[in-house]
Amino acid sequence: MSSLAILNQCIACDACRDVCPTQAIHIGEPIYTIIQQKCILCAGYAENPSCIEVCPVDAIIYTTKDMEQT
DSSP: OEEEEEOTTOOOOSHHHHHOTTOOEEOOSSSOEEOTTTOOTTTTTOSSOHHHHHOTTOOEEEEEHHHHTO
16 A cells, blocks of 8 residues: 655655645654554545645655555
């Protein structure tokens, strides 16, 4: 199953947090994190995850559960 991940290049600009319909993006140190249990990939809200669309540094990517564990 796909999910989203925020990479180390995150600049903590809040753009993703402002557009998340489920408030799944958490302020972390030094980068933000996605609360996977809350993230619905914007299903029913947008064609693609809104956070990916607005990130100015392309720090949010699709990932799989296997990739998250490595």
